[in-house]
Amino acid sequence: MKFRHVLAFGVALSALSTPALAQDAAQADNDTAAENDALGFDEIIVTASPRPANKLQSSISVSALGAEAIADAAPRTTAEIFRQIPGIRSESTGGDGNANIAVRGLPVASGGAKFLQLQEDGLPVLQFGDIAFGNADIFLRADQTVQSIQAVRGGSASTLASNSPGGVINFISKDGSQEGGTIIGTLGVDYEDYRLDFNYGASIGENTRFNIGGFWREGEGPRDAGYNGNSGYQIKANLTQEFESGYVRLYAKHLNDRAIGYLPMPMLVTGSNSDPKYRSFTNFNILKDTPHSALFTNVFGLDGNNNGRTTDIKDGMHPLVTSIGLEAVFEVADGLTLEERFRWSDVSGRFVSPFPSEVGAAGAIGNSVGELLTGTAGSYNLVYANGPNAGQAFNNANGLLMRTHLFNTEINDFGGFSNDIKLSKELGNATLTAGFYKARQNIDMDWVWDSFLLEVNGSNAALVDVVDTGTGATLTRNGLYAYGVPFWGNCCQRSYDATYDIDAPYVAVGLEFDALTFDASLRYDNVSARGSYAGTLQATDFDVDGDGSIQAVEQSVSLINNANPSPINYDVSYWSWSIGANYQLNDDAAVFARASRGGRANADRLLFGVVQADGSVRKADAIDYVDQYEVGVKYRSGGLGLFVTGFYAETQEQNFEATTQRFFDRTYTAKGIELEAAYRRGIFDLRAGATWTDAEISKDNITPANEGNTPRRQADFVYQITPSLDFDVARVGLNLVGTTKAYAQDSNELVFPAYTQVNAFVNFRPVDNIELSLNANNLLNAKGITEAEEGLITAGVDNYIRARAINGRTVSASVRFDF
Secondary structure (H helix, E strand, O other): OOHHHHHHHHHHHHOOOOOOOOOOOOOHHHHHHHHHOOOOOOOEEOOOOOOOEEHHHOOOEEEEEEHHHHHHOOOOOHHHHHOOOOOEEEEOOOEOOOOEEEEOOOOOOOOOOOOEEEEEOOEEOOOOOOOOOOOHHHHOOOOOOEEEEEEEEOOOHHHHOOOOOOEEEEEEEOOOOOOEEEEEEEEEOOOOEEEEEEEEEEEEEOOEEEEEEEEEEEEOOOOEOOOOOEEEEEEEEEEEEEEOOEEEEEEEEEEEEEEOEOOOEEEEEEEOOOOEEEEOEOOEOOOOEOOOOOOOOEEEEEOOOOOEEEEEHHHOEEEEEEEEEEEEEEEEEOOEEEEEEEEEEEEEEEEEEEEEEEEEEHHHHHHHHHHHHHOOOOOOEEEEOOOOOOOOEOOOOOOEEEEEEEEEEEEEEOOEEEEEEEEEEEEOOEEEEEEEEEEEEEEEEEEOOEEEEEEOOOOOOOEEEEEOOOOOOEOOEOOEEEOOOHHHOOOOOEEEEEEEEEEEEEEEEEEEEOOEEEEEEEEEEEEEEEEEEEOEEEEEOOOOOOOOOOOHHHOEEEEEOOOOOEEEEEEEEEEEEEEEEEEEEEOOEEEEEEEEEEEEEOOHHHHOOOOOOOOOOOHHHHEEEEEEEEEEEEEEEOOEEEEEEEEEEEEEEEEEEOOOOEEEEEEEEEEEEEEEEEEEEOOEEEEEEEEEEEEEEEEEOOOHHHOOOOOOOOOOEEEEEEEEEEOOOEEEEEEEEEEOOEEOOOOOOOEEOOEEEEEEEEEEEEEOOEEEEEEEEOOOOOOOEEEEOOOOOOOOOOEEEEEEEOOOOEEEEEEEEEO
């Protein structure tokens, strides 16, 4: 490929979208071109693709979100952006991270994005997308530095990235090729949120350019936590130097952000499993409230070395990321192109959030705690441990307590590096590519979980103590009743110190025969795992606070058994392949087909009883495979664009879920149709996507009764629709995101009802470089349930469950200045 073609690809990529959160003033000819290519079929795809090609010529299912499409969705978190991508199911109720993200019916058995890779500028954020309490989206933020988001579902993602057979979502950064800057100030109208975004790019010489940007924010968040749950900043910068035969780009990023992590909350359910009614409790609104409280922000306990420490619960999901990288593309000889991408990252932080392990009548829970601490069954008193009623008898309006496990994990080191180098050679109508991917992922973290009693109250819930009625002694310590989680068998004090090295050579060939293109690719991944892990040691009479006396809560304390770690010592390898063909019927229509087999190496979740005593692991446990087949058609006419794909996938999965202590060993199948459409005419613009999925658990080696059932939380139909009108000086529109019903658990009993969330936006441009915006997320206060710990209820009575609901209505306003 001649270097001028490489430059053309870069220019096309830079023009994928308008500046974030606004529609840039465009030339009339560009407006006409955009109207006639509503789905952007002429856009160049560089993500998980065998070669740079536009959508119409490629044999993969791919979408690109420009900044305008991102802004129109009125997203409050990065995961909410993913809901605008056809084929993606993003359960974005966890806050700014910890989302469950699935592709085309591939399972989300235990959280995170197991079969999907999140990337920044072509390299993964983390090598594994479902590290327990370290999901990749926790370490990723969308801001003004993002030029576009490209998403590939299935296909060549199996061979052109590791551990991503389901797909790749790639955040592509601005590089200064569009000169100018942007400053945006945003505030929450009906909730507390303050944010400042900026970006600036320019040339600093004939062949040199730079881009710098980021954000700062402070606020309580969309739910009433009682304190500022979101607080932090990000800054990103890059510098590009062009040469006669290529370019070199250096870039850096620093992220230091605290984001409140929403876990399941108490919820009242009546009705039946097939027709449930999800409701709020007195004193707890499932649309606005959270178990987080200003009265529950600092706790004293143990750290990963069994020494005393104080935890700040306000840390929430706290990613600390510093990364530096290099990208270089050169034509080293006629028709021979070298591409090199490298990133080193220093990653640490914390995940801490309260999890209700049980919601129930206060007296029953209090009595069970009293029996645990004294060994004697009976009736125990409850008093407020803190807050305005401290020392007074418990008298909550709903009479309910939460047995609360504080998920307290310290991320010591999630750092590592990625390096992807490849050579591409043009030989007539063929393009040959050979590459080598080398990466390292550290997983060094400590879990130290403790147990508390917290009232069910959405307005600064107080901690509750248990008092012995006979002696008058307070058995608990400021609401804490155990160092550990005895309600779950003291399962979860744990420490990891593991390193995963990935070596992956790969090859690809592309052939062009006029209207027909063909490509095939092959990848060989070898994963080397080394390190150690330690589990729980139950200690008797352990003086946690060091005061020289043993209190009731110190009679049995969960420690990490650091003196007897278990080894991690294994190597596994697997092959992945993908074959695809695309036939362009004419300038405006094409059809394609693809078959792929990709693998996903399991990582930290194997350490829950799967790794053998000598550190080895069976290959059947270490690797999960996904076989996929897809056919599709692409069509445009005037202002209409259509992209329709039929798919079939078979997925193997080994997994472990921490909150239920359950193992999974299954095979899933999924088939369906994925639709992406757009229409532009005059002032009217419409974007839409929908996915119909028929998925089932085809084999379950642990719970055969689940065979034939629909995987939990998998709806038959999900969709998003965004109509808008642009009057030049103002632009208005709606964004609808919806889903049909789904099942809470794999047993297919308790149903999550269908819902539609309506978002809305109004943008006003009084002058060319200033824009005022008002947007609403969940404008109509729809009630949508995305996750529940329970799988069934008892009909005709009040049921107390733990579930996650979408946030209620939030309205924000912003002012933007372009210069």
